[in-house]
Amino acid sequence: MTGVLRPGHAQIRVMNLEEGVHHYRDILGMTETGRDDQGRVYLKCWEEYDHSSVILREADSAGIDFFAFRVLDNATLNKLEADLIEYGLPTTRIPAGELLETGERVRFTLPSGHDIELYAEKTRIGNGLGGINPNPWNEGAEKGIAPLRLDHCLLYGPNVMEVQKIFEDVLGFQLVERSLTPDGEANMGIWMTCSNKVHDIAFVEHPEPGKLHHLSFLLDSWEKVLRAADLMSMNDVPVDIGPTRHGITRGATIYAWDPSGNRFETFMGGYTVYPDSEVLTWTFEGLGEGGGLDFAQRKLHESFLTIVT
Numbered sequence: 001m002t003g004v005l006r007p008g009h010a011q012i013r014v015m016n017l018e019e020g021v022h023h024y025r026d027i028l029g030m031t032e033t034g035r036d037d038q039g040r041v042y043l044k045c046w047e048e049y050d051h052s053s054v055i056l057r058e059a060d061s062a063g064i065d066f067f068a069f070r071v072l073d074n075a076t077l078n079k080l081e082a083d084l085i086e087y088g089l090p091t092t093r094i095p096a097g098e099l100l101e102t103g104e105r106v107r108f109t110l111p112s113g114h115d116i117e118l119y120a121e122k123t124r125i126g127n128g129l130g131g132i133n134p135n136p137w138n139e140g141a142e143k144g145i146a147p148l149r150l151d152h153c154l155l156y157g158p159n160v161m162e163v164q165k166i167f168e169d170v171l172g173f174q175l176v177e178r179s180l181t182p183d184g185e186a187n188m189g190i191w192m193t194c195s196n197k198v199h200d201i202a203f204v205e206h207p208e209p210g211k212l213h214h215l216s217f218l219l220d221s222w223e224k225v226l227r228a229a230d231l232m233s234m235n236d237v238p239v240d241i242g243p244t245r246h247g248i249t250r251g252a253t254i255y256a257w258d259p260s261g262n263r264f265e266t267f268m269g270g271y272t273v274y275p276d277s278e279v280l281t282w283t284f285e286g287l288g289e290g291g292g293l294d295f296a297q298r299k300l301h302e303s304f305l306t307i308v309t
């Protein structure tokens with residue numbers, strides 16, 4: 001891994017800031033790491049080393065403002081920006097410090113309508129365990145559902161095949177799994193990695209641009225996914241699907257909604273991807289009856305294709 005390293009941060013819109021903070025900090029169990037003069041709230045998962053991974057912005061509508069990837073260094077950032085421009089995608093430089101504790105960002109808009117950012121610098125504040133003989137987990141920081149990290153997102157918008165080409169040809173991502181359109185002629189859904197994870201970002205074809213399907217947070221066991229379901233129920237968090245397993249990516253999952261209607265996922269599992277891994281294909285029927293979405297129930301929950309923010 002030398003180019004794009006991992007998902008870094010997502011800025012999402014919530015309709016009531018304190019309700020959003022209560023959800024992400026107190027129920028999901030992220031740590032609040034700052035607030036800026038625009039009123040945005042910054043949070044990190046306990047195991048993340050960098051300053052923040054979720055930024056909440058109060059707005060009149062829910063959804064995602066941008067999703068960002070951390071790249072190796074500033075030389076990589078400059079190279080990827082030049083490659084994006086050469087490919088025909090205009091970029092914008094956002095100055096260091098516009099987001100707290102974050103360096104300069106390169107932003108561009110995908111043909112799906114999503115703003116994606118790349119950056120090389122964000123202050124490391126660590127997971128509280130130190131680097132010498134560390135404990136395996138942080139008793140003080142692990143609270144609520146307590147995911148390890150922001151793992152990936154699923155975005156909905158048009159032109160998924162063009163998006164795939166940009167991630168493959170410019171950003172160095174690898175297609176891991178895909179689902180086909182009903183006629184089998186094109187990819188309706190793509191699951192892509194910049195690492196050896198089963199996915200770092202995914203897209204599904206959708207007529208409205210720029211939509212968020214879910215932000216996903218990683219847990220380290222199936223038992224913790226079930227515990228997350230308990231905590232959702234105990235805290236009146238509306239659940240969409242699960243606990244169950246996706247056939248696609250093999251992730252064990254719960255889909256649920258934050259108070260503004262943004263879907264989030266708590267999940268574990270998946271498998272290791274190598275550069276020579278074969279792309280796995282799901283037919284349109286396979287997404288539902290084949291268990292792609294819900295392997296236990298083998299049905300295409302209507303909300304999967306219709307509810308986005």
Ligand SMILES: [Fe+2]
Binds near residue numbers: 216265
């Ligand atoms: Fe997911």
